[in-house]
Amino acid sequence: xxxxxxxxxxxxxxxxxxVAILAWKPTVLIYGVQRAGLYASVAIxxxxxxxxVHIVNxxxxxxxxxxxxxxxxxxxxxxLDPWLAxxxxxxxxGIMGYFIFxxxxxxxxxxxxxxxxxxxxxxAITMTQAISLIFTPQTRKLPLxxxxxxxxxxxxxxxxxxxxxxAIALLMGFGIKWFxxxxxxxxxxxxxxxxxxxxxxxxxxxxxTYVFIFTVSVILVGMTGSVFMTRQSIFPYVGSPYTMxxxxxxxxxxxxxxxxxxxxxxxxxxxxxxxxxxxxxxxWSGIVFFLIIIIVxxxxxxxxxxx
Amino acid sequence: MARIETKSLTKxxxxxxxxxxxxxxxxxxxxxxxxxxxxxxxxxxxxLISGIYYPTSGSVFLDGRDISTMPAHERARRGIARTYQLIxxxxxxxxxxxxxIGFIFAAGKSLPEARKSAxxxxxxxxxxxxxxxxSQLTMLETKKMEIAHALANGPTILFLDxxxxxxxxxxxxxxxxxxxxxAKERNLAVGVVEHVMGVIRELTHRVIVLEAGELIAEGPxxxxxxxxxxxxxxxxxxx
Amino acid sequence: xxxxxxxxxxLALIFAGGLLPVFLGAYPQAVARSVFTFMALAxxxxxxxxxxQISFGIAGFFGLGSYTAIILSVRAGVAPVVAMLSAxxxxxxxxxxxxxxxLRLRSTYFSITxxxxxxxxxxxxxxxxxxxxxxxxxxxxxxxxxxxxxSLYWLSYAILLFAVGASxxxxxxxxxxxxxxxxNNEIAARTSGINIFANLLIAFTASSLIQGLVxxxxxxxxxxxxxxxxxxxxxxxxxxxMALLGGIHSTWGPIIGALLLGVISxxxxxxxPYGHLLVYGLIIILVILFMPRGIYGLIKKxxxxxxx
Numbered sequence: 001x002x003x004x005x006x007x008x009x010x011x012x013x014x015x016x017x018x019v020a021i022l023a024w025k026p027t028v029l030i031y032g033v034q035r036a037g038l039y040a041s042v043a044i045x046x047x048x049x050x051x052x053v054h055i056v057n058x059x060x061x062x063x064x065x066x067x068x069x070x071x072x073x074x075x076x077x078x079x080l081d082p083w084l085a086x087x088x089x090x091x092x093x094g095i096m097g098y099f100i101f102x103x104x105x106x107x108x109x110x111x112x113x114x115x116x117x118x119x120x121x122x123x124a125i126t127m128t129q130a131i132s133l134i135f136t137p138q139t140r141k142l143p144l145x146x147x148x149x150x151x152x153x154x155x156x157x158x159x160x161x162x163x164x165x166x167a168i169a170l171l172m173g174f175g176i177k178w179f180x181x182x183x184x185x186x187x188x189x190x191x192x193x194x195x196x197x198x199x200x201x202x203x204x205x206x207x208x209t210y211v212f213i214f215t216v217s218v219i220l221v222g223m224t225g226s227v228f229m230t231r232q233s234i235f236p237y238v239g240s241p242y243t244m245x246x247x248x249x250x251x252x253x254x255x256x257x258x259x260x261x262x263x264x265x266x267x268x269x270x271x272x273x274x275x276x277x278x279x280x281x282x283x284w285s286g287i288v289f290f291l292i293i294i295i296v297x298x299x300x301x302x303x304x305x306x307x
Numbered sequence: 308m309a310r311i312e313t314k315s316l317t318k319x320x321x322x323x324x325x326x327x328x329x330x331x332x333x334x335x336x337x338x339x340x341x342x343x344x345x346x347x348x349x350x351x352x353x354x355l356i357s358g359i360y361y362p363t364s365g366s367v368f369l370d371g372r373d374i375s376t377m378p379a380h381e382r383a384r385r386g387i388a389r390t391y392q393l394i395x396x397x398x399x400x401x402x403x404x405x406x407x408i409g410f411i412f413a414a415g416k417s418l419p420e421a422r423k424s425a426x427x428x429x430x431x432x433x434x435x436x437x438x439x440x441x442s443q444l445t446m447l448e449t450k451k452m453e454i455a456h457a458l459a460n461g462p463t464i465l466f467l468d469x470x471x472x473x474x475x476x477x478x479x480x481x482x483x484x485x486x487x488x489x490a491k492e493r494n495l496a497v498g499v500v501e502h503v504m505g506v507i508r509e510l511t512h513r514v515i516v517l518e519a520g521e522l523i524a525e526g527p528x529x530x531x532x533x534x535x536x537x538x539x540x541x542x543x544x545x546x
Numbered sequence: 547x548x549x550x551x552x553x554x555x556x557l558a559l560i561f562a563g564g565l566l567p568v569f570l571g572a573y574p575q576a577v578a579r580s581v582f583t584f585m586a587l588a589x590x591x592x593x594x595x596x597x598x599q600i601s602f603g604i605a606g607f608f609g610l611g612s613y614t615a616i617i618l619s620v621r622a623g624v625a626p627v628v629a630m631l632s633a634x635x636x637x638x639x640x641x642x643x644x645x646x647x648x649l650r651l652r653s654t655y656f657s658i659t660x661x662x663x664x665x666x667x668x669x670x671x672x673x674x675x676x677x678x679x680x681x682x683x684x685x686x687x688x689x690x691x692x693x694x695x696x697s698l699y700w701l702s703y704a705i706l707l708f709a710v711g712a713s714x715x716x717x718x719x720x721x722x723x724x725x726x727x728x729x730n731n732e733i734a735a736r737t738s739g740i741n742i743f744a745n746l747l748i749a750f751t752a753s754s755l756i757q758g759l760v761x762x763x764x765x766x767x768x769x770x771x772x773x774x775x776x777x778x779x780x781x782x783x784x785x786x787x788m789a790l791l792g793g794i795h796s797t798w799g800p801i802i803g804a805l806l807l808g809v810i811s812x813x814x815x816x817x818x819p820y821g822h823l824l825v826y827g828l829i830i831i832l833v834i835l836f837m838p839r840g841i842y843g844l845i846k847k848x849x850x851x852x853x854x
Contacts, residue, residue, distance in 0.1 A: 056654045107835055113653050114600055115834050118790065121602075122830025125783060125823065133821025236821075240779070244665070247658050283673040290662040290669075297655055298647050357737050383739035397730040399795070400723070408727055411720055413739025418720065460739060 028277040036269030037165030041224045043246035045217035051256035052193035059124035065239030067225030082230045097218025132236040141233040248293035310496045315365035325351040327520040338497045340507040340514035348520040357389045358382040383413040388462035390453045396441040403437035409459025466498040567696035579702045581808030586709035588785035588800035590756035598729035600657045606664025607637045607754040609777035611761025626690040630762040637758020645747045668777040683772030690766040713797040787826040793840025
């Protein structure tokens with residue numbers, strides 16, 4: 001990895017912040033990194049679709065929510081551990097993703113962006129409402145003992161289970177990067193993302209690529225949903241904030257940058273955890289996210305960079 | 308007297324220099340051809356003059372006043388108008404309404420006034436059935452509407468970006484006559500980007516040649532067309 | 547062009563709307579008020595949409611208006627009418643100031659930022675407990691007009707007419723040309739002398755003013771505000787679906803859509819306690835796929851076929 005000279009002050013600043021947080025409350029750093037893992041593992045599949053299919057999927061978080069409900073019900077009905085349910089869930093989500101694309105999104109690809117935005121918004125609402133209708137708005141949670149594993153370093157003890165998100169995010173990030181640069185299909189997808197017409201001219205089936213990438217992204221965020229289910233209480237609206245947060249992270253990272261998402265997630269995850277760490281301020285942590293995002297987007301817009 | 312002038316005008320996009328150090332001037336009543344191979348920076352040059360882009364360095368002057376950072380809509384109000392190579396008319400508005408826009412916003416007329424002015428301009432240019440949707444227009448009508456759309460600003464300076472492209476030879480002839488008539492009657496300073504050299508020869512008083520963003524030749528068409536550097540630029544582009 | 551028939555139908559409709567409380571009982575009046583509320587929001591959303599900018603911030607400005615009105619009433623004891631007008635003014639002011647930031651953004655970036663702004667308003671109100679009442683919210687000592695049903699009806703009807711008037715003004719004035727030009731081709735609009743930012747700022751401020759006003763009136767009529775109800779995502783969702791179904795880029799579209807969906811959802815709410823908004827989601831999907839111009843778009847198309 002090459003280090004950009006412009007990045008040096010930022011790296012120093014970041015390092016200083018890390019040291020300061022460690023001195024103040026080490027758990028903030030730990031929980032921040034865990035949070036960042038969750039954000040990144042939800043946002044990366046969205047970035048994949050945005051980078052290649054050029055669709056902002058406003059149902060992204062809701063797809064995760066549907067997958068979480070699916071996992072929950074498999075776990076409840078046949079007693080399968082969510083981690084084992086991951087594979088059948090992935091299969092079902094893949095089929096769902098395929099049909100969502102073929103039945104709806106495909107038909108708006110040539111329409112103005114407004115149509116795609118509103119269409120996926122409609123899909124999001126349909127999902128939350130359908131789940132409300134079937135399962136009621138009541139929150140649900142599985143009693144899993146392993147999620148409360150904790151570790152103690154020195155005098156601080158903290159939950160370690162959430163590090164699985166970090167592992168998932170890294171696995172997903174590196175996996176996608178590897179796929180895009182080393183496989184035939186992946187290279188074709190990159191070509192489609194950069195220039196669909198050109199890709200079509202050299203014989204790449206653009207629509208097939210779109211279907212494939214969209215389906216993969218639904219499977220990935222679906223799998224994140226299964227894991228999400230093991231830890232969090234779920235309810236029909238649980239996915240909605242993740243749509244917005246994912247989009248914000250993708251916007252902050254710059255379209256197509258997967259490593260950018262990891263850095264952005266770290267910044268926001270730790271910032272949120274820091275606010276949560278201040279006594280009596282935890283209610284404000286939601287605002288940090290949006291403020292930083294708005295500042296970043298606005299600064300970009302003012303610099304005249306094409307968004 | 309020079310109405311519009313540029314001095315060392317330069318526009319850079321990241322590493323790409325689209326327009327480099329171009330100085331030119333254009334006077335009232337004059338029709339100037341802007342030629343050059345594809346990607347020479349002709350459209351970018353017009354974008355800089357009309358205010359779509361601001362220059363990286365160098366300046367644009369209108370009647371001696373530096374307007375380099377003046378927003379496009381203010382330049383339109385001060386008499387600069389242009390057409391677009393890729394025409395995207397306002398598809399939600401009909402033909403008349405498309406032409407009204409410049410009268411309303413650049414010329415500052417009220418809606419009824421703008422409607423009247425647009426009707427008479429369309430009649431002058433030869434556009435009829437003004438309540439059609441713009442998608443029903445023929446190529447020639449689309450081009451005429453594009454010109455009417457620009458003239459509605461009430462410009463004294465007009466840039467035409469490939470208005471002849473896609474027209475057959477009769478239509479091209481008619482269009483040349485139209486542009487010449489309009490330029491004369493309104494004493495316009497006109498800049499014309501065109502690929503067909505016959506059009507340039509017939510229409511323009513003077514040409515400038517851009518290659519890779521730089522101005523490489525200037526003068527009457529007959530003279531410039533014999534310039535070895537110009538010939539090489541075109542052949543080099545074709546080879 | 548100006549046939550009297552063009553005016554008679556809308557005027558008769560306005561008149562009939564005003565007379566309804568004479569014939570209707572309290573429950574239908576309450577339903578009508580809720581329909582009017584969403585109708586005004588749908589119209590206000592469409593006014594900005596005509597420039598091509600999709601706002602997801604309706605609930606944000608609605609909530610901001612609600613809280614402005616209730617805070618002024620509870621903390622400063624101002625008269626209800628002042629509270630409601632202040633709600634409009636404050637929402638407009640906030641939109642005007644934030645406009646300098648968000649109106650540089652386009653498409654999804656604009657949409658998501660408006661959504662984020664709404665969230666920020668909500669978080670602030672949620673946490674600034676000493677002033678806003680926090681999560682428990684605020685309660686008015688007394689609702690406006692002592693809760694008299696017909697008066698409340700006329701109040702919300704007046705607000706609706708105000709929104710309709712603003713929207714018609716946009717349609718009949720220069721704004722129609724500038725917003726449509728910005729939506730169709732922003733660059734060509736600039737070189738035709740249109741100040742893009744100024745026009746967007748007017749549209750954004752006006753649409754937020756209406757949203758704030760509707761919020762203020764709503765809170766004064768119902769007597770309480772909590773962050774979760776005042777900033778309820780449904781205030782964004784329902785108007786959007788209504789305008790889409792009825793037909794965007796028009797005044798009639800949101801009116802038709804709100805009437806249809808408002809009445810249907812009132813019925814469904816009684817039938818299905820949770821998830822009745824499923825219908826909204828499905829309608830959005832179906833309209834986008836099969837009828838992107840909405841009902842009014844179809845009517846217009848039929849009419850122009852018949853006339854020409």
